[in-house]
Amino acid sequence: MTAHRVDGPVLVVGCGLIGTSVALALSDLGTDVHLRDLTPATAEVAAQLGAGTVDPVDAPRIVVVAVPPASTAATVLALLEEFPTAVVTDVASVKSDIAAGVTGHPGAARYVGGHPMAGTERSGPMAAAPRLFEGRPWAVVPHADSTDDAVGRLTGLATAVGAVPMTMTPQAHDRAVALVSHVPHVVSVLTAGLLASAPRSHLDLAGPGLRDVTRVAGSETGLWLDILGSNAGEVREVLTMLRGDLDRVLDALDAGGPTLSGRLADVLDAGRAGTRRIPGKHGDRAREHAVVHVQIADRPGELSRLMTHAGESDVNIEDIRIDHEYGRPVGLVEVEVAEDRADHLVRSLTARGWSAYR
Amino acid sequence: MTAHRVDGPVLVVGCGLIGTSVALALSDLGTDVHLRDLTPATAEVAAQLGAGTVDPVDAPRIVVVAVPPASTAATVLALLEEFPTAVVTDVASVKSDIAAGVTGHPGAARYVGGHPMAGTERSGPMAAAPRLFEGRPWAVVPHADSTDDAVGRLTGLATAVGAVPMTMTPQAHDRAVALVSHVPHVVSVLTAGLLASAPRSHLDLAGPGLRDVTRVAGSETGLWLDILGSNAGEVREVLTMLRGDLDRVLDALDAGGPTLSGRLADVLDAGRAGTRRIPGKHGDRAREHAVVHVQIADRPGELSRLMTHAGESDVNIEDIRIDHEYGRPVGLVEVEVAEDRADHLVRSLTARGWSAYR
Numbered sequence: 001m002t003a004h005r006v007d008g009p010v011l012v013v014g015c016g017l018i019g020t021s022v023a024l025a026l027s028d029l030g031t032d033v034h035l036r037d038l039t040p041a042t043a044e045v046a047a048q049l050g051a052g053t054v055d056p057v058d059a060p061r062i063v064v065v066a067v068p069p070a071s072t073a074a075t076v077l078a079l080l081e082e083f084p085t086a087v088v089t090d091v092a093s094v095k096s097d098i099a100a101g102v103t104g105h106p107g108a109a110r111y112v113g114g115h116p117m118a119g120t121e122r123s124g125p126m127a128a129a130p131r132l133f134e135g136r137p138w139a140v141v142p143h144a145d146s147t148d149d150a151v152g153r154l155t156g157l158a159t160a161v162g163a164v165p166m167t168m169t170p171q172a173h174d175r176a177v178a179l180v181s182h183v184p185h186v187v188s189v190l191t192a193g194l195l196a197s198a199p200r201s202h203l204d205l206a207g208p209g210l211r212d213v214t215r216v217a218g219s220e221t222g223l224w225l226d227i228l229g230s231n232a233g234e235v236r237e238v239l240t241m242l243r244g245d246l247d248r249v250l251d252a253l254d255a256g257g258p259t260l261s262g263r264l265a266d267v268l269d270a271g272r273a274g275t276r277r278i279p280g281k282h283g284d285r286a287r288e289h290a291v292v293h294v295q296i297a298d299r300p301g302e303l304s305r306l307m308t309h310a311g312e313s314d315v316n317i318e319d320i321r322i323d324h325e326y327g328r329p330v331g332l333v334e335v336e337v338a339e340d341r342a343d344h345l346v347r348s349l350t351a352r353g354w355s356a357y358r
Numbered sequence: 359m360t361a362h363r364v365d366g367p368v369l370v371v372g373c374g375l376i377g378t379s380v381a382l383a384l385s386d387l388g389t390d391v392h393l394r395d396l397t398p399a400t401a402e403v404a405a406q407l408g409a410g411t412v413d414p415v416d417a418p419r420i421v422v423v424a425v426p427p428a429s430t431a432a433t434v435l436a437l438l439e440e441f442p443t444a445v446v447t448d449v450a451s452v453k454s455d456i457a458a459g460v461t462g463h464p465g466a467a468r469y470v471g472g473h474p475m476a477g478t479e480r481s482g483p484m485a486a487a488p489r490l491f492e493g494r495p496w497a498v499v500p501h502a503d504s505t506d507d508a509v510g511r512l513t514g515l516a517t518a519v520g521a522v523p524m525t526m527t528p529q530a531h532d533r534a535v536a537l538v539s540h541v542p543h544v545v546s547v548l549t550a551g552l553l554a555s556a557p558r559s560h561l562d563l564a565g566p567g568l569r570d571v572t573r574v575a576g577s578e579t580g581l582w583l584d585i586l587g588s589n590a591g592e593v594r595e596v597l598t599m600l601r602g603d604l605d606r607v608l609d610a611l612d613a614g615g616p617t618l619s620g621r622l623a624d625v626l627d628a629g630r631a632g633t634r635r636i637p638g639k640h641g642d643r644a645r646e647h648a649v650v651h652v653q654i655a656d657r658p659g660e661l662s663r664l665m666t667h668a669g670e671s672d673v674n675i676e677d678i679r680i681d682h683e684y685g686r687p688v689g690l691v692e693v694e695v696a697e698d699r700a701d702h703l704v705r706s707l708t709a710r711g712w713s714a715y716r
Binding site: 117135137139168184188190193198199204214240241247249250253271274278293316317321358 | 475487490492493495524526531535537538539541542543544545546547548549550551552553554556557558559560561562563564565567568569570571573574575576579582586590594596597599601603604605607611612614618622623625626627628629630631632633634635636637653659661663664666668669674675676677679690715716
């Protein structure tokens, strides 16, 4: 936990997963946190978890609005009026609509949008965690009239709870999340949707690549309806770019021969180039790692034994995945390590009795 | 390793990753394995690794052709002629073209296609591993004239090396791999390709979902050019279905309002339904698991310590992922366990000093 502290009082409005997590993180730092929810019992639950108090507050320094996206703009306006000295922020995942709804109203200068890039597949105060934001980007999204003071207070709050604040305009934010989150989600859903009507026997050849591409498609429908609906314009633009690229692939497949190879090679190369631009560990660009494959029995303790032996080999594990084998009580573990440590790890694990290979 | 044994002699033609791995697995079982490669030195390397002998063979029972896809059909025909009593199989990842190239030729009845669903990102005999096929599907792909005896010999070989044989026609195979492998690959590449030209600041909001969807797009261009080119017809058909679905999403985003919600909900629901059809652990349909999040410091030994504590908690880990945090020397580990063990694991890890939450 960082040593920063946030001057209070802070009022959190909406005690779901994100609101309660913000409140817990601030309370842990010693900030005076007040809680409010449309359902008072929900605020009580958050208070009992140590997120703050349900007592009323006169003049909060910061108000964090963490209500559902559809009610966010109206709630922000009401709170700007109720607390004429407070900076008001929100946590909704799409920002242009809200900025447009707030701009021009009294007190709009004290509003600055926010979007912590954190969450779990659960919801409600019981799912909250004070460290939810550690190391996560937190978009700080001023509109044209936001004051520097408002931006500074939100940046301080985000930093204090362990997040990495990134300032951007509402338009840039919504385009960015369309690109790195909403469109990848749609693509994953469409790919998974093809499987829904396929013969069962075709699915039997599925491997880890398919599971990677379709993993996010298993998410809750309601949440994604809201997100895609409120960012429809940007999602549409990026999806249209994708459809143009898809058409070029279809044309190349039609053409066959050298045309196919040339065009398809360009598309495949662009994809590789794109993956290398995704920020990797510690904000570096992604590094090239090597994968070591290890067979493990599928029972409690085996993975622990493997990790212990990997630790004894003095190799830092960058990433790890378990691919449970089809119809067998064993799993294949893919251990990703620095390229120059992979051969050492294979030798070291083999010497300890594991079936390991690159 | 299973107790099955394969009667030899077996001739492996092409000592790359797959050919050498087959040879190593069979040699480990005590089968008499002979090796051949267009580059004799490559066969020598495989022999030195214990994959078999480079001595000539008179009458192999089975010939495994593991040469590049483009040379496979011609090589199969030549070997059917050279060894008039052998069953000949291959390992190419697309099957209809090869079946069409072999059918009608003398000895075609002794050919049965094969496709082990295994591999690593490396190539060549040095990357080979005898356990590469354990628990992996191995498509057994007879053409119209293949004899039952030929099918039986390949099924026996696949089973002996630990794979799960699955019999299907060439057309069904090529459609299946288009659906579960080739089209998901194209989709991943197109999504990653969008990132290639995006402003760097947009990439800063990237999360684990994007990394999942685009992971396979980092693969080698040359290999995928061959695969997509040789299965262009099926890939085109499945991609065209996907484009139809994509157009429906774009129409819904245009329409807005209740039309958007209704149509988009159908697409999102179909995606969820599709993910549930992917075979999970041990051939079951995928189960619903819970994810427990744990913070770890990014240094050798930490993951080992976590796994040890998880093991002491008597919880079986179904899957695990490490999300390195942006700009910080810590990682967030996502541990997937059975739904009814998740709360227990959180309590147990918290008691041992970890920051764990669902």
